Amino acid sequence: MTPYPHSFKRFTVAASLCAAAVLAPLPALSQQAVVQDGIKVRPLSTSRIFAGGVDFNEQSKQQYTQLVNEAREKNALVPDSDPQVKRLRAIAQRIIPFATRWNEAAGSWNWQINLLNSDQVNAFCMPGGQIAFYSGIITKLNLTDDEVAIVMGHEISHALREHSQAQAGKGNLAAVGAKLAGAGLSAWLGVDPSITGTATNMAAQGVMLKFSRDDEREADLIGMDLAARAGFDPRAGVILWQKMAALNKGAPPEFLSTHPSGKDRISQMNSHMAQVLPLYARAKGVSVNDLPAYRSNAVASR
Template identity: 40%
Template sequence: MRWTHCLAVGALAIALTACTTSPTGRSQLTLMSDQQLDQMGQQAFAQYQKELPSVGGAPQRYAECIASAIVDVLPERERNQNWQIRVFESEQANAFAMPGGYMGVNTGLLEIAETQDQLASVVAHEIGHVLARHANERASNQAVTQIGISALGSAAGLEGPGGEQMMAALGLGAQYGILLPFSRRHESEADSIGLMLMADAGFDPRASIALWENMSAQGGGQPPAWMSTHPSHGQRIGGLEAQMSEAMSRYEQARSAGRTPNCPRP
């Protein structure tokens, strides 16, 4: 019992000393170093390249053109990362960005994103995840959650077979009550960051709504929002619409400053 108490207190102490602030001003827990995250991103990117064939030519140039325009408007520290993007052959309409500047876009997404601006909304969203250090925050919260569940189980005497069902229930509660809502929060925050990034780069932010309308038309039924790691399409569109006035103002400023990306769609 004493050891469990010390473990819980130790976890709390770590959490209190590892609080940072996201680009939107939200407090977050980040226990891992940037070097650790960058290494994990490099390893994950290498694995992704082993599992899916890359696509060169016009699709690769298209993705690079869009990504470069967005990277150019990042804060200096983030802009100087070794950003790179690859197009992968996959029917899944997916994209990602990892710590260290590793980005990927699937060919399935190129079919749904009908314009450069629509694809830019996805790339900017994924870059938003990196800027907000969401991978660090998610890993940190999962680690602290597991420590808390273990400490609670020991304190309540649930170590034996009779406590397995209760521990499973605790784990399920943590998943749906802590981890998944955090993931939805990340997605909404990346939507917000990405919307402003694409506008600053000279991409029409209204295309973000068109993209999600396309995604909604292409996709089947979604699980209830409380069981999903992502907000529903309707929730995402509503969140984007609420910030569109600011995004359009930044878009007009970017266009006036000469930021007019022209990335030919293959």
Template identity: 45%
Template structure:
């Protein structure tokens, strides 16, 4: 007895998506206890994603250099790199392998209030973040720790996997229904997930918590994360900047940061004593 397309389709979809999923633990939980296991797709090659990130970072740096917007203020650049040099050894608490990443840190001259860290440790801080927020070293460590946490947790890999699995499901449906042109642009999906699609709120909360621990272990006051987001709210007129649009609300974020900064305060005190 043959099955109709409408009845066979769920079986197709379940089988394909089951093959296309795997569960990984990208980091140790640390003192803050980030223990969520992440679902990724073997169809998204982790090493290829990291190579693509490195190429994209090089393009951003090259374009900034051509516009005379790369590391214009040597004092700013030295300051950011000094903080990064203290943060990067602290990543060993979550991922010992990340200590050996080819870390790179640059400051881009821009009015935009922004910072990011690509997979593999490629960091960019925008001068607008430093100047508009009149940011302290502790607050800058909070921002950079947060962005480094995204790289440690490989959130880009996770987002790319979600995007590919969604496209895979559409492709299976298209084939089952006899649609022409059902295809899956893996490279395009990975690019979108890394550079265009926002982090989920769950990912942002993880980055907040890991970020305060990285800052504390590096000898920066983790409580500065709270004042940082207060400044963010003021500079954006009460609404989060576009790059923070999926972040938790300011109220819930501050409550969570208060709890977790207190939890890692002994690490800060210990680091300051040495």
């Protein structure tokens, strides 16, 4: 292997440090946590204010309407009378009343939920409360109601915590930081600005990947909290990600992914189970010690 020139090593390390210094204040924009029962409620990230004035809720509503209309034209929209659609909407009706705990604006959202006939193992909730499940996630993982609730709670949490808005704001700040860092390094090292710009952009992208993984971790915990308050077993989250891990053996390394590894997610869920199990027990009107063991469905054979 050909060794890198000493000067290249110097500005690459400096680029990473400089970009990190510029971007480091971003997580600090969140205020001090407020301790409450269940998962701690923190203020929404103030990075949202740097998103550029985009009305995410209105934009998402239009995109969702277009998606539903296109699915209907292609006979991929499962009808309202279908038992699985009724099942999803019944679960949503139990979860949604607890949404305002995490975002007061959710009380005025026009919540919608639809099922799309697709083999994809996926689901989402857009800003403003538009939810879609793909039939593949239900059938391939043979989800119980508790596991559906965990998935739904997770996706709803992204909308409640305004992760899309915060990511847009952080992205704008990261881009500015990368440009400033690149210009500073170019002047200091006396090298082509395009080279230092590339290095600082790569460093910025690494930080943004971490932000995205942090959003996923937050959504996992809030999703368990929402499900538990609605009377769904939060232990289903562990089983859900065991099933997901079995389907995603070829996933990229965690440090290159916008999603934490399945092992990481399961570990985090288990470490917070003592906070959410009492919520589930309370919803069921029993003590934690009286809760029966969680029982799942076997994954459907391929």
